[in-house]
Amino acid sequence: MPTSKGAPPRATPATVGNGGETHQTASTPDTRLTTNHGVPLSDNQNSLKAGPRGPSLLEDFVLREKIQHFDHERIPERIVHARGSAAHGYFELTKSLAKYTRAKILTEVGAKTEVFTRFSTVAGGAGSVDTPRDVRGFAVKLYTTEGNWDLVGNNIPVFFIQDAIKFPDLIHAVKMEADRGYPQAASAHDTFWDFIGLMPESTHMIMWAMSDRTLPRSLRMMEGFGVNTFRLLNDKDEATFVKFHWRPKLGAQSTGWDEAVKIAGADPDYHRRDLFEAIDTGAFPEWEFGVQLLSQAEADALPFDILDATKLIPEELVPIQVVGRMVLDRNPDNFFAETEQAAFLPTNMPPGIDVSEDPLLQGRLFSYQDTQLSRLGTVNFHQLPINQSKGCPFQNLQRDGHMQTQVFKGRANYEPNSLAEAGEDGGPREDPKGGFRTTAPPLEGTKVRLRAETFADHYSHARLFYRSQTEIEQAHLASALVFELSKCAFEHVRNRILGNLQNVDGDLAKRVAAGLNMPLPKANPAAAPTQDMDASPALRIVGKYPETLDGRAVGILVTDGADGTVVEALKAAAVGAGASVKIIAPKIGGVTLKGGKTLVPDGQLAGTPSVLFDAVALVLSDDGCAELLGESAAVDFVSNAFVHLKAIGHTPQAQPLLDKANVQPDAGIVEVSGDAKAFLKPAATRQWDREPKVRMLA
Numbered sequence: 001m002p003t004s005k006g007a008p009p010r011a012t013p014a015t016v017g018n019g020g021e022t023h024q025t026a027s028t029p030d031t032r033l034t035t036n037h038g039v040p041l042s043d044n045q046n047s048l049k050a051g052p053r054g055p056s057l058l059e060d061f062v063l064r065e066k067i068q069h070f071d072h073e074r075i076p077e078r079i080v081h082a083r084g085s086a087a088h089g090y091f092e093l094t095k096s097l098a099k100y101t102r103a104k105i106l107t108e109v110g111a112k113t114e115v116f117t118r119f120s121t122v123a124g125g126a127g128s129v130d131t132p133r134d135v136r137g138f139a140v141k142l143y144t145t146e147g148n149w150d151l152v153g154n155n156i157p158v159f160f161i162q163d164a165i166k167f168p169d170l171i172h173a174v175k176m177e178a179d180r181g182y183p184q185a186a187s188a189h190d191t192f193w194d195f196i197g198l199m200p201e202s203t204h205m206i207m208w209a210m211s212d213r214t215l216p217r218s219l220r221m222m223e224g225f226g227v228n229t230f231r232l233l234n235d236k237d238e239a240t241f242v243k244f245h246w247r248p249k250l251g252a253q254s255t256g257w258d259e260a261v262k263i264a265g266a267d268p269d270y271h272r273r274d275l276f277e278a279i280d281t282g283a284f285p286e287w288e289f290g291v292q293l294l295s296q297a298e299a300d301a302l303p304f305d306i307l308d309a310t311k312l313i314p315e316e317l318v319p320i321q322v323v324g325r326m327v328l329d330r331n332p333d334n335f336f337a338e339t340e341q342a343a344f345l346p347t348n349m350p351p352g353i354d355v356s357e358d359p360l361l362q363g364r365l366f367s368y369q370d371t372q373l374s375r376l377g378t379v380n381f382h383q384l385p386i387n388q389s390k391g392c393p394f395q396n397l398q399r400d401g402h403m404q405t406q407v408f409k410g411r412a413n414y415e416p417n418s419l420a421e422a423g424e425d426g427g428p429r430e431d432p433k434g435g436f437r438t439t440a441p442p443l444e445g446t447k448v449r450l451r452a453e454t455f456a457d458h459y460s461h462a463r464l465f466y467r468s469q470t471e472i473e474q475a476h477l478a479s480a481l482v483f484e485l486s487k488c489a490f491e492h493v494r495n496r497i498l499g500n501l502q503n504v505d506g507d508l509a510k511r512v513a514a515g516l517n518m519p520l521p522k523a524n525p526a527a528a529p530t531q532d533m534d535a536s537p538a539l540r541i542v543g544k545y546p547e548t549l550d551g552r553a554v555g556i557l558v559t560d561g562a563d564g565t566v567v568e569a570l571k572a573a574a575v576g577a578g579a580s581v582k583i584i585a586p587k588i589g590g591v592t593l594k595g596g597k598t599l600v601p602d603g604q605l606a607g608t609p610s611v612l613f614d615a616v617a618l619v620l621s622d623d624g625c626a627e628l629l630g631e632s633a634a635v636d637f638v639s640n641a642f643v644h645l646k647a648i649g650h651t652p653q654a655q656p657l658l659d660k661a662n663v664q665p666d667a668g669i670v671e672v673s674g675d676a677k678a679f680l681k682p683a684a685t686r687q688w689d690r691e692p693k694v695r696m697l698a
Contacts, residue, residue, distance in 0.1 A: 124185025164363020559624025
């Protein structure tokens with residue numbers, strides 16, 4: 001068909017843009033652009049049309065493939081744990097557990113095993129923010145020499161429910177309300193608390209959920225737990241109960257509620273960015289790996305049932321033995337291919353590790369596999385690179401299926417077979433000695449739909465947790481309950497929660513009722529009496545984490561005319577103590593220091609508030625401070641740092657700004673002109689003594 005008069009010449013690889021401007025030229029087979037099936041492309045800028053202004057043609061397979069792939073780039077997000085961040089690293093065993101297990105990963109001291117670890121929020125969707133009050137997922141895929149081991153847990157050692165059959169109800173209740181589609185990533189609404197009030201077994205988990213544990217400062221500063229009770233099996237098939245623990249080298253640390261809310265506005269990707277940048281700069285996050293081990297007799301002697309996922313085993317009763325460590329040292333190359341497509345299954349366990357009869361765990365063994373079939377669309381999701389067994393090959397007689405990527409040879413796709421007798425490959429065979437074997441506990445009784453009587457105590461562990469906290473943490477917990485319940489429109493829902501809290505601790509119930517300005521109801525009936533257990537200081541955060549600048553961030557606000565020697569001294573001291581440091585200025589183009597030197601900042605004042613740092617310093621000139629007095633972002637920078645209990649270093653010239661922000665002198669307010677190192681000690685922790693002066697708590 002002849003071209004129309006005046007039509008432009010056909011584009012060449014060097015002139016493929018609109019108007020014929022020069023574009024990159026692919027000159028070698030190694031760099032040229034192709035379709036998904038390897039066909040080289042001559043033009044990736046223009047669709048095939050019937051004339052320059054004509055309709056697009058159906059035969060344009062390049063356009064169709066590109067658009068179709070784009071249309072299908074999003075897979076269904078996880079129903080829970082949709083918002084996640086992850087990293088690669090390794091696990092190293094430091095102490096053998098050969099007495100208890102035959103799993104090589106727990107017996108070969110010094111061996112390093114590749115891992116992929118994903119952290120997540122539970123309630124929000126993939127597009128929600130990083131810092132809501134929420135439980136955090138802590139899932140580790142260990143590529144062992146005996147197959148993948150997926151240790152899939154949370155940053156809290158217990159759970160809301162005892163039986164997996166209630167999991168859909170729990171998640172429906174905490175997710176967005178069905179008729180209105182909100183709130184997103186929040187538990188402060190009627191349906192959640194209605195469910196919780198009617199499920200007393202959730203009370204212990206609520207103590208954790210309302211504590212500072214659900215406001216982590218960083219993914220690098222979270223503890224991790226296997227949650228459920230598992231078993232270890234040794235060479236003689238002798239079983240030992242086990243609880244798994246991850247303990248961060250930096251200690252468990254948190255933000256405050258007001259701080260977390262403001263971080264969400266300043267940087268919705270706060271935790272994701274923090275993890276990525278820490279690894280990118282070589283500050284590799286590290287965790288100790290520990291176990292609590294119990295024989296059947298020791299488990300039977302405890303005053304609670306270890307198969308109940310709403311209970312924990314206090315460290316004071318069964319100490320945690322540290323047997324290994326995990327280091328995350330490499331960021332993903334591609335978020336979708338790795339972080340999003342990673343499929344974690346509690347059923348992935350090497351020989352020597354086994355499940356228990358925990359009814360929550362029993363349901364998880366089915367649910368996770370079923371979820372991946374829905375999300376990833378195929379029974380062959382294990383062939384995706386991030387999910388492939390790397391420590392050893394996978395080989396079986398399962399064939400075909402959607403998106404099969406393996407090309408199997410031979411005729412054997414069944415077992416047993418005798419093809420080897422005819423000289424053909426008969427395929428893999430079972431290994432009775434080295435293969436996975438399950439525990440053989442005795443079973444008795446008839447089929448029932450009942451809870452064990454040993455699961456009936458719903459309040460003793462909640463009381464244990466609350467009474468083990470410091471006064472600071474108790475106040476935060478009570479205030480969180482007041483905030484959450486104040487969002488509930490139904491008075492009977494609030495009343496029922498208060499009645500449950502009466503069974504936990506009378507003072508807690510009074511504090512929450514006073515915060516709501518509601519009369520305190522009687523305690524709700526309890527299935528079993530609440531027991532007083534010895535306090536467990538190990539359950540605290542305040543006073544436990546190391547007071548160090550390792551892993552912490554410092555922001556230094558600088559203006560024109562500021563003393564550059566003070567800036568450099570502060571930065572050098574903080575970096576030398578292990579902190580990351582960012583320079584903040586009123587304008588991103590830079591500031592001119594005293595003497596004429598230009599300093600280019602890392603962030604602009606309004607876009608880099610103090611909530612993003614663990615401590616701040618103000619290095620200002622007289623004129624610079626005078627200008628900032630009229631800038632609300634500067635006043636907020638200082639006042640928020642003060643009310644969030646952070647150390648504030650300052651030069652004398654910054655005093656007017658401190659006064660306007662209503663900063664009162666205390667041990668965390670430090671003059672730094674003559675001694676930058678004086679700032680380091682208060683910057684390594686929160687100023688907890690300041691809190692009663694800056695906020696009212698329940």
